[in-house]
Amino acid sequence: MDTYRKAVENHYTAADDLLAVIERASRRAGREFQTLTREDIAALDEFHIRGRAATREMAQLAGVKSEMRVLDLGCGIGGPARTLAAEYGCTVVGVDLLAEYCRAATALSAQVGLQEQVTFLQGDITALPLPDRGFDLLWIQHVTMNIPNKQRLATEAKRLLCPGGRLALFEVYAGELSPLHFPVPWAGDASISFLTSYPEMQALLVDQGFYEIARQDQTALSRDWFLRVATAIQSRPTPPQSALSVNLLMGETAPEKARNMARNLAEDRIRVIQSVWEIELS
Ligand SMILES: C[S@@+](CC[C@H](N)C(=O)[O-])C[C@H]1O[C@@H](n2cnc3c(N)ncnc32)[C@H](O)[C@@H]1O
Structure with missing residues (x-):
């Protein structure tokens, strides 16, 4: 594994045994792991x-x-994969760089009875051992910020989609100002943060034969959300990293990351956009 992948892996590794951490947080919340529902998590x-x-x-x-x-x-x-399976009836394959995340994803899916509909595979999304044209929809949420070679990602996306298939992206993009205030949820510092502007991403995708069919700028909504999150974290009596929340994955710098996100969004250092693309039929 090259240095950058190792650094991304280190960044997201909150614990060697993530399931044990989730089990402890469940107990603190008054629930046994074996009773957890999708709502609980x-x-x-x-x-x-x-x-x-x-x-x-x-x-x-x-x-x-x-x-x-x-x-x-x-x-x-695996949360989004389970949402698509449980609420929309889809069959989902999830891929993540971290074996530990895939292990937790598999256990949580079995716990909520979705093991037939969602499966997980450890791998790098810019080079996947999956067949050509095997999927109708590629789903990416908050990942491209860690990918230095977006050209390769766009080529893989084209290869993996069946003709007429769709690509849904919910990503953080570069704003007008730089540098960012670090740490942020995807990086402790600039060494594993690779932001492009939205127009740069559009150009890459158009080049591969994708066309944009929908877009929603969620920058203002995201800023307001982070302001509320940062305030809520501060006023909580228990340490944020011990609750059954995403702070378990973000570790003890979770409050600082939330504050920095609110600031980066307010100062137009980052933008948040959902977009959907379709690949041409041929
Ligand atoms: C902020 S999390 C988002 C997780 C998920 N998409 C969600 O919304 O719940 C970013 C994820 O991207 C994964 N990731 C980063 N670079 C990757 C790569 N090259 N290949 C596969 N996964 C990667 C990380 O391991 C991490 O789980």
């Missing part, structure tokens, strides 16, 4: 701005249908 398993609400919005934007075979690229611990 909703604040934990969707590792992106505005959680499950944002996933549902993108599903709407992408026209998700039950017969779709979905590939969730950079799936984290």
Whole structure:
């Protein structure tokens, strides 16, 4: 594994045994792991701005249908994959760089009875051992910020999609100002943060034969959300990293990351956009 991948892996590794951490947090919340429902883990398993609400919005934007075979690229611990399976009836394959995330994703999916509909594979989304044209929908939420070679990602996306298939992106892009205030949820410093502007991403995708069918700028919504999150974290009596929430994955710098996100968004250092693309039929 090259240095950058190792650094990304280190950044997202909150614990060697993530399931044990989740089990302890469940008990603190008064629940045994074996009784957890999708509702109980909703604040934990969707590792992106505005959680499950944002996933549902993108599903709407992408026209998700039950017969779709979905590939969730950079799936984290599998929350979005489970939402698409449970609420839309899709079959989903999730891929993540971290074996530990895939292990947690598999266990959580079995716990909520979705093991037949969602499966997980450890791998790098810019070079996947998956067949050509095997999916109807590629799903990416808050991942491209860690990918230095977006050209390769765009080529892989084209290869993996069946003709007429869709690509749904919910990503953070560069704004007018730089540098960012670090740490942020995807990087402790600039060494693993690779932001492009939205027009740069558009150009890459158009070049591969994708055309944009929907777009929603969620920058203002995201800024307001982070302001609320940062305030809520501060006023909580328990340490934020011990609750059954996404802070388990972000570690003890979670409050600082939330404050920096609010600031980066307010100062136009970053923008947040959902977009849906279709690949041409030939
Ligand atoms: C902020 S999390 C988002 C997780 C998930 N998409 C969600 O919204 O819940 C980013 C994820 O991307 C994964 N990731 C980053 N670079 C990757 C790569 N090259 N290949 C596969 N996964 C990657 C990380 O391991 C991490 O789980």
